[in-house]
Amino acid sequence: MARVAYDSEMSKVKDAWPTLQTQDAEQLALYAMKSFVFHPSTPDPKVSQIIKDAFYNCSTTDKFPFISDQGIRYTKDIRLHNLQFAHFMKTPVFPAQLRPISISMALPEHLRIGTYTFKDVVKELDSRCLSESEMAACLRWWGTTFGSQGPLDEQHKKWRNELLKAGRTHSGGKDVRLSSISKFIDGRMLGVRRPDDPLPDDTIPPALIQGLTSYTIPEAFGWQEMSIIHWLRHLRNNPQAAAHDITRMPSFAQHVLNVLSNLWHSLDENSRSDIREILEDLTCIPTTISSVPHMMRPQEAYLPEADVFRDLPVVRQDLLSDFRTEQVLQYLGVQKRCNIDTFITKLVTRNMA
Numbered sequence: 001m002a003r004v005a006y007d008s009e010m011s012k013v014k015d016a017w018p019t020l021q022t023q024d025a026e027q028l029a030l031y032a033m034k035s036f037v038f039h040p041s042t043p044d045p046k047v048s049q050i051i052k053d054a055f056y057n058c059s060t061t062d063k064f065p066f067i068s069d070q071g072i073r074y075t076k077d078i079r080l081h082n083l084q085f086a087h088f089m090k091t092p093v094f095p096a097q098l099r100p101i102s103i104s105m106a107l108p109e110h111l112r113i114g115t116y117t118f119k120d121v122v123k124e125l126d127s128r129c130l131s132e133s134e135m136a137a138c139l140r141w142w143g144t145t146f147g148s149q150g151p152l153d154e155q156h157k158k159w160r161n162e163l164l165k166a167g168r169t170h171s172g173g174k175d176v177r178l179s180s181i182s183k184f185i186d187g188r189m190l191g192v193r194r195p196d197d198p199l200p201d202d203t204i205p206p207a208l209i210q211g212l213t214s215y216t217i218p219e220a221f222g223w224q225e226m227s228i229i230h231w232l233r234h235l236r237n238n239p240q241a242a243a244h245d246i247t248r249m250p251s252f253a254q255h256v257l258n259v260l261s262n263l264w265h266s267l268d269e270n271s272r273s274d275i276r277e278i279l280e281d282l283t284c285i286p287t288t289i290s291s292v293p294h295m296m297r298p299q300e301a302y303l304p305e306a307d308v309f310r311d312l313p314v315v316r317q318d319l320l321s322d323f324r325t326e327q328v329l330q331y332l333g334v335q336k337r338c339n340i341d342t343f344i345t346k347l348v349t350r351n352m353a
Contacts, residue, residue: 003058006036010065014072029067030101037104056108064111067101068092078113084145085116087137089124118159125166132207135169135176139221140211147216160222172205183226186214192262194255198244200226200234228263229271232256232278247295250286254319257284261324276332285334287313298333306337 009032017025036055056064068078070092078092079085086093094102094113102113121138124130130138142163146156167178183203185193190206199205203226209217217223235246235256246253260275267275276298283295287302294313302312303326315334320326330336 002036002055006032006055007065009035010072014065017071025071026067026095026098029072030098033067033101033105037101052106056111062110064107066113067095067098069095075107075111075113079116079120080113082116084141085121088130088134088141089116089120090128091116091120091124118162122162122166125163125168129175130167130169132169132171135167135171136208136210138167139208143209143212143216143220147212147220150219152219160220164221169208171207172199174201176205176208178204181221182223183230184209184214184217184221184223186225188263188266189226189228189231189259192259196244197255198235198238198240200230200238203230227271228260228267229274229278232260232275236278236282247283250293250295250316253284253286253295254316257319257325257328258322261322261328264324264328272331279332285329285332286316286319288316289313298329299335301329301334303329303334303336306335 010029013025013029013032016028020028062076063074064076065072066075066078073092078094079089081093081096085091107113125138142160146152146160152160164178164181169176181202181204183200185199185203185206195206204223212220214225218225235244240246243249244252246256264272280298283297285296285298285301287294287296290311296313300313302314303320304314304317306312307314315329319329
């Protein structure tokens with residue numbers, strides 16, 4: 001009978017909760033719950049134990065209504081507060097300040113409020129698309145918990161795959177599904193790229209991995225560093241908005257060449273050769289011909305000292321402010337001297353004019 005009365009009172013509180021202020025709703029719930037606390041009986045403590053057991057055992061289900069930060073919920077659906085999960089989980093949480101009432105009610109083990117589990121996280125990811133900040137918090141939790149413990153065992157790899165399969169968010173102006181991600185940007189490139197630089201669909205937006213170190217990411221998520229080669233292929237093979245078109249926007253092409261120059265020293269010869277092959281047929285070199293802007297292919301562009309007749313497509317001067325960029329340009333095919341055939345042709349043309 002007592003259990004029926006408890007369930008009835010908590011049901012009334014649940015119905016009234018949406019119409020009340022949080023503090024008033026909590027006080028109403030606590031008033032009902034305090035009527036069912038269990039104190040040791042005297043002189044025989046067995047009496048209170050018998051009453052408590054009868055109260056909890058009169059129902060064979062695990063549906064025991066209790067207070068949470070989101071109203072009255074069954075204890076099986078409530079979790080103890082944990083700061084690591086607070087930023088991305090919307091599961092009802094038991095208010096920490098109400099712990100005394102929980103202790104007084106002496107819930108049996110099968111009805112106690114539990115801690116967060118991995119299944120809770122996957123359930124949350126399956127249920128909705130997380131915001132950018134929520135997904136960043138989720139990845140930070142997983143990465144810091146498992147990324148620095150060495151190689152993952154088979155169970156943790158299975159959990160990782162479940163996490164990546166379920167996770168989805170919106171970041172960098174596009175939908176992001178973790179199942180499609182295989183690469184991340186490491187610190188070296190983060191330092192020279194712009195936040196709005198277009199990324200391949202298989203690369204995680206940097207905003208989602210803030211707070212994680214590069215050495216923990218491969219093990220924690222199975223992702224590899226995005227190379228400059230992969231990025232340049234993306235710019236070449238995928239149509240970009242005008243502002244990020246390496247063949248039409250001189251300022252963006254100059255930015256890409258500056259990124260390349262900053263990373264050049266870390267590239268081996270095979271990587272440099274691949275980059276030359278990627279860019280050789282693209283009009284990706286900002287030049288001027290008689291003060292008129294032109295985008296040219298690397299082998300069609302010239303450094304200033306080659307412009308003897310002042311009518312060659314010369315690399316813009318602001319692109320040459322860093323000696324490393326000039327080194328890269330020459331490797332890509334930009335000419336430092338006017339070749340003899342071009343020189344003779346222009347000389348004859350001028351003499352005949």
